[in-house]
Amino acid sequence: xxxxxxxxxxxxxxxxxxxxxxxxxxxxxxxxxxxxxxxxxxxxxxxxxxxxxxxxxxxxxxxxxxxxxxxxxxxxxxxxxxxxxxxxxxxxxxxxxxxxxxxxxxxxxxxxxxxxxxxxxxxxxxxxxxxxxxxxxxxxxxxxxxxxxxxxxxxxxxxxxxxxxxxxxxxxxxxxxxxxxxxxxxxxxxxxxxxxxxxxxxxxxxxxxxxxxxxxxxxxxxxxxxxxxxxxxxxxxxxxxxxxxxxxxxxxxxxxxxxxxxxxxxxxxxxxxxxxxxxxxxxxxxxxxxxxxxxxxxxxxxxxxxxxxxxxxxxxxxxxxxxxxxxxxxxxxxxxxxxxxxxxxxxxxxxxxxxxxxxxxxxxxxxxxxxxxxxxxxxxxxxxxxxxxxxxxxxxxxxxxxxxxxxx
Amino acid sequence: xxxxxxxxxxxxxxxxxxxxxxxxxxxxxxxxxxxxxxxxxx
Numbered sequence: 001x002x003x004x005x006x007x008x009x010x011x012x013x014x015x016x017x018x019x020x021x022x023x024x025x026x027x028x029x030x031x032x033x034x035x036x037x038x039x040x041x042x043x044x045x046x047x048x049x050x051x052x053x054x055x056x057x058x059x060x061x062x063x064x065x066x067x068x069x070x071x072x073x074x075x076x077x078x079x080x081x082x083x084x085x086x087x088x089x090x091x092x093x094x095x096x097x098x099x100x101x102x103x104x105x106x107x108x109x110x111x112x113x114x115x116x117x118x119x120x121x122x123x124x125x126x127x128x129x130x131x132x133x134x135x136x137x138x139x140x141x142x143x144x145x146x147x148x149x150x151x152x153x154x155x156x157x158x159x160x161x162x163x164x165x166x167x168x169x170x171x172x173x174x175x176x177x178x179x180x181x182x183x184x185x186x187x188x189x190x191x192x193x194x195x196x197x198x199x200x201x202x203x204x205x206x207x208x209x210x211x212x213x214x215x216x217x218x219x220x221x222x223x224x225x226x227x228x229x230x231x232x233x234x235x236x237x238x239x240x241x242x243x244x245x246x247x248x249x250x251x252x253x254x255x256x257x258x259x260x261x262x263x264x265x266x267x268x269x270x271x272x273x274x275x276x277x278x279x280x281x282x283x284x285x286x287x288x289x290x291x292x293x294x295x296x297x298x299x300x301x302x303x304x305x306x307x308x309x310x311x312x313x314x315x316x317x318x319x320x321x322x323x324x325x326x327x328x329x330x331x332x333x334x335x336x337x338x339x340x341x342x343x344x345x346x347x348x349x350x351x352x353x354x355x356x357x358x359x360x361x362x363x364x365x366x367x368x369x370x371x372x373x374x375x376x377x378x379x380x381x382x383x384x385x386x387x388x389x390x391x392x393x394x395x396x397x398x399x400x401x402x403x404x405x406x407x408x
Numbered sequence: 409x410x411x412x413x414x415x416x417x418x419x420x421x422x423x424x425x426x427x428x429x430x431x432x433x434x435x436x437x438x439x440x441x442x443x444x445x446x447x448x449x450x
Contacts, residue, residue, distance in 0.1 A: 001412040008419035015426030022433035025447045029440045 034083070041065040041081035048107060051114050059110055063103055119144060129156055132163055178203050181210050221253070231260055300393060303347070307392050310362050310378050335359060339367065339404045340386070347391040349377060351406045354385040365389060368405050374398045377406070
């Protein structure tokens with residue numbers, strides 16, 4: 001029995017040494033494990049702190065680690081990554097679901113939210129890049145990837161600056177254009193992204209009107225030049241319509257107008273001369289008309305005198321009992337003839353009676369048409385078959401015509 | 409005076425306790441990815 005006890009004692013000693021050694025090794029392992037756990041907890045706490053920056057969630061106040069073994073009630077705010085809190089979450093089933101729910105899942109959800117935010121930011125940046133025609137160079141994944149997001153952001157910012165510079169240049173130039181065409185715009189009105197369309201549309205309308213007016217000017221000038229065919233223009237109409245060659249043609253057009261102006265000045269001088277000539281002519285016509293009236297009066301007076309002379313001559317013949325004609329006037333009182341010709345310029349007629357009809361000269365005869373009295377005539381010259389008689393203006397009732405009867 | 413049989417039983421129980429303790433330590437060590445050889449590395 002003593003030997004067995006000695007053996008047992010020896011075995012106990014061996015197991016005791018083994019337990020001591022194993023305990024020491026396990027102690028080291030536990031310390032290592034604790035260190036590992038603490039490092040993970042610290043790292044997680046730092047992650048939460050980093051995620052908290054500008055996130056406005058402040059989860060680090062709740063999810064952190066304290067280096068003391070305190071009970072849950074002594075933790076205060078935070079400390080949930082500590083060993084004690086983990087230990088206190090042991091539930092009846094022997095699990096630590098409380099720690100999982102209160103700590104780990106919150107951190108995971110927090111991380112997922114930040115990741116979602118990152119993805120949405122990346123997608124939005126990708127959509128912005130697509131809007132500006134950079135979808136091939138800057139896809140959504142370029143902003144998600146940690147390896148490429150920095151370069152993608154730099155490229156996008158550079159592109160946005162270029163676009164902004166282009167927009168500012170457009171705006172400035174458009175305002176300059178508006179000033180140049182005489183319809184100035186309010187400064188910076190095109191920079192108002194909410195209300196820029198109406199001023200821009202106004203500018204477009206003004207440019208359209210200017211263009212239309214310019215085209216109408218050119219067309220009107222071309223039509224005017226073509227219609228003025230009495231002047232040989234040096235301007236080329238086709239070049240006048242050309243947007244580059246029109247300046248030289250405008251100079252030519254000015255020269256043409258100068259020449260036309262010179263011609264018009266000459267026309268004015270000629271017109272004045274012509275007016276003066278016309279006045280002179282009118283005065284001359286007036287004088288001629290006055291002379292013609294005087295001549296008519298003299299002629300009428302002369303005819304009256306001639307008629308008086310004839311009448312006096314007939315009366316003298318009767319008084320003296322001598323006639324120029326061998327035919328007795330009384331014998332001719334039954335004669336009747338016809339007017340065969342009339343001279344309206346000298347107011348004499350030719351009748352178809354003559355010496356053969358024993359017509360005496362210097363006798364008055366009556367011209368009639370049917371029963372209508374026309375006038376009196378004085379036979380001034382008697383030929384064999386015809387006689388010439390002057391129309392006496394006294395008692396003249398109408399115009400003598402060929403065929404009228406001539407009687408005593 | 410205690411009998412030798414008593415000490416024998418006492419030694420036996422003590423041995424069993426130590427053996428159990430070593431067994432538990434080995435099992436725990438396996439959960440830390442420790443083989444038997446790892447307990448003897450210093």
